[in-house]
Amino acid sequence: MSTHLPRSAPTPRTWALRTGLRRGLTEFRHMLRSPEDLTWNVVIGIGILVYLVTQRDTIVPGTGGLTLPNLALPGILAATILFGMVMGPAFALSAEAEDGTVLRLRTMPRGTTTYTVGIVVGQVLGALPMLAILLVPWPFLLGDPMHQGPGGWVAVVGWLLLGTLAMLPVGIIGGALAGRPTRVMLFVLAPVVALAFVSGVFGPQTVPAWAAGVVQVFPLYWLAHGLRATSLPAGAEGLELGGAWHPEVAALVLVAWAVVGLVVAPLVLRRSTARQTASALARRVDALLGR
Amino acid sequence: MDSIEHAPVHVAGLRMSYGGRTVLDGIDLDVAAGEVVALLGPNGAGKTTTVEIVEGFRHRDAGDVAVLGVDPEHGDDAWRARIGVVLQSWRDHRRWRVRELLGQLADTYRPYASPGRPRPRDVDDLLARVGLSGAADQRMATLSGGQRRRLDVAVGLVGRPDLLILDEPTAGLDPVARREFHELVHEVVDRDGTTVLLTTHDLAEAETVADRILLLAGGRIVAAGSPAAVAREVAGPSEVRWSAGGARHVHSTHDPVAFTRELLAGGAVEDLEVVRATLEDAYLEIVRRHESDAHRDLEVTR
Numbered sequence: 001m002s003t004h005l006p007r008s009a010p011t012p013r014t015w016a017l018r019t020g021l022r023r024g025l026t027e028f029r030h031m032l033r034s035p036e037d038l039t040w041n042v043v044i045g046i047g048i049l050v051y052l053v054t055q056r057d058t059i060v061p062g063t064g065g066l067t068l069p070n071l072a073l074p075g076i077l078a079a080t081i082l083f084g085m086v087m088g089p090a091f092a093l094s095a096e097a098e099d100g101t102v103l104r105l106r107t108m109p110r111g112t113t114t115y116t117v118g119i120v121v122g123q124v125l126g127a128l129p130m131l132a133i134l135l136v137p138w139p140f141l142l143g144d145p146m147h148q149g150p151g152g153w154v155a156v157v158g159w160l161l162l163g164t165l166a167m168l169p170v171g172i173i174g175g176a177l178a179g180r181p182t183r184v185m186l187f188v189l190a191p192v193v194a195l196a197f198v199s200g201v202f203g204p205q206t207v208p209a210w211a212a213g214v215v216q217v218f219p220l221y222w223l224a225h226g227l228r229a230t231s232l233p234a235g236a237e238g239l240e241l242g243g244a245w246h247p248e249v250a251a252l253v254l255v256a257w258a259v260v261g262l263v264v265a266p267l268v269l270r271r272s273t274a275r276q277t278a279s280a281l282a283r284r285v286d287a288l289l290g291r
Numbered sequence: 292m293d294s295i296e297h298a299p300v301h302v303a304g305l306r307m308s309y310g311g312r313t314v315l316d317g318i319d320l321d322v323a324a325g326e327v328v329a330l331l332g333p334n335g336a337g338k339t340t341t342v343e344i345v346e347g348f349r350h351r352d353a354g355d356v357a358v359l360g361v362d363p364e365h366g367d368d369a370w371r372a373r374i375g376v377v378l379q380s381w382r383d384h385r386r387w388r389v390r391e392l393l394g395q396l397a398d399t400y401r402p403y404a405s406p407g408r409p410r411p412r413d414v415d416d417l418l419a420r421v422g423l424s425g426a427a428d429q430r431m432a433t434l435s436g437g438q439r440r441r442l443d444v445a446v447g448l449v450g451r452p453d454l455l456i457l458d459e460p461t462a463g464l465d466p467v468a469r470r471e472f473h474e475l476v477h478e479v480v481d482r483d484g485t486t487v488l489l490t491t492h493d494l495a496e497a498e499t500v501a502d503r504i505l506l507l508a509g510g511r512i513v514a515a516g517s518p519a520a521v522a523r524e525v526a527g528p529s530e531v532r533w534s535a536g537g538a539r540h541v542h543s544t545h546d547p548v549a550f551t552r553e554l555l556a557g558g559a560v561e562d563l564e565v566v567r568a569t570l571e572d573a574y575l576e577i578v579r580r581h582e583s584d585a586h587r588d589l590e591v592t593r
Contacts, residue, residue: 012368015402023395030386101383104446106348108399109372277348278378278458279339285381 016110017117024121031126038129045133048076053141064235069142071236074227075201076134077156081163082196082220084127086171089119090188093175093269098284103276112273116266119172124164131160147233155230163223166254169261170219176265176272180284195220212241219257226250297360298323299454299486300345305354307340307510314340316510318354322454327480327487329497332507333578338490341507342458345488346376359454372403372410375452375485377460380443385432389423390414392431393445400450408483411449421445422471436463444472448479455479457489461496473500494574506574508581518570525573532564 010018031037052069060071096102105111138145146152174188199215200207201224207215215221228236229245237245300322307315315337322328330338343349344356347363356363361370384392397411404410418424421441426434434442440463447455455476461469473496479485491497497504498518506514506521514521523529528543531550535558544550547565554560 010402012402016399019395019398022398026387026391026395034386096383099383099385100378100381104378104380104383104396107346107371107374107376107378107446108396109368109403109450111399114399277343279343281381282339282379 012110013113016113020114020117021121023114023118024125027118027122028125031122032129037126041129041133045130048134049137049141056142063239064233066232066236067142070145070147071232073138073145074231075224077131077160077227078163078220078224079196079201080127080130080134081160081223082167082192082201084130085123085164085167086174086192087184087189088123088126089168089171090175090178090184091181092119092123093172094178094181094184097176097272097276098180100281102273103278103281106273106276112270115273116172116269120168123168123171127164146231148230152230156227159223159226159230162226162251162254162258163219166219166223166257166261169258169265172265173261173268176268179272199224207241216241216253219254222250222253226254299359300328300488301355301357302341302345303355305341305344305356306352307337307344307349308352314510315351318507318510318512320505320512322486322488324486325480325484326503327476327489327501328503328505329501330488330490330507331492331494331497331504331574332490333492333581336507336581337510338492338507339458342456342488342490346374346456347371369403372400372450373453375447375450375455377443377447377455377457379459379462380439383431385430387431388428389431389434389442390418390427393418393442393449396446397449403450408451408453410451412451414449417445417449420475421448422468437465437468440464441468441472444475448475451483452485454486454488457487459490459492461491461493469496476500494571498570504570506577508577513577513581514573519567522568522570522573525568525577527568529568530566532562532566533560534562535560 052072055068058068060066060068063071093102102112102115105115108114146156171188175184178184178187195215195218198208198211199218199221201220225240225245226247228240229247229250237243240246298321300320302318302320305315305318305320306313318337318341320328320330320341330341332338340349344351345358345363347358347366350364358366359370359373361367387395394414397414400411415424415427418427421444423438423441423445426438431439431442440461444457444460447457461472464472476487476489477500480487489500501518503516504514504518504521505512506525514525516524523545528545529547531542531544531547531554533540533554542550547567551563551565554563
């Protein structure tokens with residue numbers, strides 16, 4: 001009459017993935033209930049929306065009549081992915097290395113796997129509220145932005161997923177290398193903001209000439225490019241660097257970043273979790289408390 | 292020999308140095324199954340470094356280490372699942388609720404259960420046992436330091452470990468919580484046959500909870516044994532005081548029992564008093580000696 005009949009026993013690896021998934025869902029639930037996180041999302045999201053609504057009749061010159069919001073939407077989505085998938089994990093990882101979360105999971109069997117899966121799931125889900133705040137009201141306030149038909153929405157989801165795969169490992173690597181939140185500000189946030197500025201995220205016409213070569217190395221430009229190629233009407237490609245759509249190049253660059261990132265991130269992460277020891281934590285606490 | 296080889300913790304000739312400074316200078320340490328051993332010593336004696344090597348979280352320079360029969364640097368997940376670690380936590384998982392966190396951590400042990408050893412422990416039972424039932428739905432950020440410490444202990448126990456390792460487990464606990472903690476340690480040793488290795492700089496704790504004390508100073512074990520044996524070894528002889536014929540006498544001896552027997556056989560003795568060296572004397576003596584050594588080293592290097 002055992003009440004705990006063994007279900008088909010999962011392998012330790014499968015089980016760690018499952019506990020990680022549960023951990024990520026719990027983190028997401030905490031985020032949805034956190035006043036700070038919700039306020040941040042709502043203030044930024046609604047701020048952007050309000051600005052776009054005030055600009056809804058602004059026609060961008062040389063675009064054949066496209067409005068500023070329609071032109072800006074792909075860049076806004078790309079920037080949401082960039083900040084959510086790079087800054088989110090980088091801050092979470094460095095803060096949780098500093099506060100002892102990583103160490104605590106390290107004392108559990110396969111705890112590092114559980115932790116990593118939890119971070120990935122939690123951060124990916126964490127980008128959804130902002131995307132929802134931006135996209136759900138859009139058709140009601142600003143008209144249909146999908147100039148190539150409703151099928152474009154499916155392609156948009158595909159680009160967002162590909163961008164996530166390309167950028168999330170960068171955030172994990174950045175957080176693991178930086179080690180503490182103050183250094184994330186300097187070594188991850190600063191370059192990301194600089195990249196967002198020069199990449200012409202909110203419209204291709206803002207890319208300075210000297211930066212055109214540089215930004216095409218990074219996934220941000222190509223994610224925005226792919227999104228524009230999907231949503232904007234024929235003729236808008238005149239505004240792109242090179243004056244043509246290259247969605248296949250965009251996809252290749254993003255896949256390349258994803259592949260390299262998915263190989264490198266676990267190595268960097270393993271190295272950095274191995275440095276998380278009780279005495280290292282004690283030293284950080286002492287330093288912070290000025291002992 | 293066999294029992295040593297199969298001891299849950301076996302450490303021989305452990306050495307470790309950081310940046311030219313020797314932290315561990317040849318540590319030998321064996322903990323038998325079901326035994327509670329305390330590593331006692333002042334701050335900076337090398338206690339935390341020792342347990343981190345035993346836990347498999349730190350690479351060692353030299354020495355043999357086997358924990359549950361495995362070199363900790365090569366322990367796999369099944370090995371890790373048999374070891375409970377009580378950390379000194381700080382402010383992790385601030386948004387998590389107590390039961391939620393303990394449940395999530397408990398879950399990681401589920402594939403490692405065996406017929407004789409159900410894993411993990413029941414989370415609500417464990418919360419009750421460490422006195423956190425009332426705080427089960429509280430967020431971690433709202434816990435007091437003492438409550439956090441209780442949770443740390445619960446986390447260490449939740450996988451029903453064969454070996455429990457605790458680093459300064461009662462730092463920050465009030466006397467009542469401290470006593471409850473000591474009772475809990477004895478209970479898991481009795482019920483589950485868990486072996487316990489703990490560090491402390493609190494002498495009274497080592498005396499209360501441990502079967503055996505290893506006194507660590509300056510990276511070496513300077514005394515080992517039962518609390519009484521350590522006191523004898525370190526603090527030296529006991530004093531026997533008495534008066535006879537109106538005169539006071541004091542005699543130092545390593546064997547006060549034999550001396551007193553002889554004394555009593557010898558004739559009229561009054562006000563007999565045997566003052567044993569206490570462990571506290573021993574400990575303070577060691578700390579004092581160690582600190583003056585360190586001071587001398589410093590002078591020499593200048």
